[in-house]
Amino acid sequence: MKKITLVYFSPTKTTETVLRAITQGLAQSMEISGAEITAVNVTSPKIRGTILAPFDDNDIVLLGAPVYGGRLPADASDFFKKLAASNTPAILIVVYGNREYEDALLELKDVASACGFIPVSGAAFIGEHSFASAQIPIAMNRPDENDLKQAEDFGKKSGYLLKKTKDLKKISALEVPGKFPYKEGIGQGAPDFIKVTELCTSCGICADACPAEAIDAEKGFAAIAAECIRCCACIKACPEQARQMKDGPIKDTARWLNETCSTPKPVQTFFAAEP
């Protein structure tokens, strides 16, 4: 019996939503029941501190991450690099905020291949931009219904390809866009870009949502600039809308994205050719 494992980094949950829709289609086409599906959410620093058991040819693994500056977020790629696989098919997904995904899918393919996975399909989906807000919308509410339908179809097609392929080692190498050497990553550290208003009730939800353990209750739930990865999970998770972007470079970037990236981009999918 085949097992499906989803391994994803997803601070604002758009990547997770896409992976779950893909899994639905994949499980359906491969007749795999819910009991054989495991999700490993590596957004949590505690989970990133663990080591997963090696995968083998009974596993199908979905690897998913958002695009940060045209690359994978370092926290995601550092975790993915620790995975070990042997003859395990992998389905690779990046989710980006309607600007570009540049080298992120290629980087994910290279990382997966180095771990021993055999990439069988890959896709770039669109998610609401982390920097977006009601005042400065960018790709709002994506993935939408149409994106999720395409995610399910992509999962189904990936499943049919796997079912048809007798010997995975003979499948052609998956080709995805991107260039090597990859573009330079966005690096660590961030300007102090979040303000906490008097609406804060000290509930701690933002601190729990933070993938970088960068929020300090002692400091009034402010973000520690040096550790913050700018993911905006805390802003989106706050039930009181007490966290807001300050004026500054990140808010300026959000305004620029709002002006220049308003035309919705299509989902892109890629498949390895069967032998």
Ligand SMILES: Cc1cc2nc3c(=O)[nH]c(=O)nc-3n(C[C@H](O)[C@H](O)[C@H](O)COP(=O)(O)O)c2cc1C
């Ligand atoms: C630091 C940072 C850098 C980003 N860089 C890009 C980018 O290069 N291109 C793009 O289209 N979106 C970019 N985004 C937007 C995210 O890729 C997008 O919102 C994605 O849906 C977030 O995934 P998540 O919901 O799983 O966290 C960036 C977001 C952050 C926080």
Ligand code: SF4
């Ligand atoms: S989630 Fe919002 S209300 Fe709760 S502690 Fe954080 S800033 Fe305050």
Ligand code: SF4
């Ligand atoms: S403090 Fe920074 S890293 Fe933590 S959730 Fe907020 S934006 Fe993300």
